[in-house]
Amino acid sequence: MDAAHTAGAVFMADVDSVEAGIYAAGCGADIVSTTLAGYTVRDLEVPDTPDIDLVAALVHAAGIPVVAEGRYTRVTEVERAVALGAHAVVVGTAISDPVRLTARFAAALPPRQEFR
């Protein structure tokens, strides 16, 4: 990692907990991201919403820039993460998956009615 740093590389650690973020920072990571939050506990369903509490905890504990990542779908979630100190927010599926994008709009419509 030292050699890569010297050559100009930047390391971002994908973590699922504040403990993992602190550990990654201690190992020399330059940035920590909440990418894995919600995906690592066996038999637990992945939540629908982002782990914004983890962003806040990492901002206080990790001592390196924190990227908020994973299940950000609403502007208000992005605003909250930034207000809590996130350095950046990754919005993936919400803007890159046309099926889910369409489903969100379709869900806002009343049940389809026959017109004949």
Ligand SMILES: CC(=O)N[C@H](C=O)[C@@H](O)[C@H](O)[C@H](O)COP(=O)(O)O
């Ligand atoms: C768990 C994992 O490895 N997630 C991957 C990370 O590289 C990607 O599949 C996600 O799309 C990315 O994290 C952004 O999240 P979201 O697509 O929910 O906005």
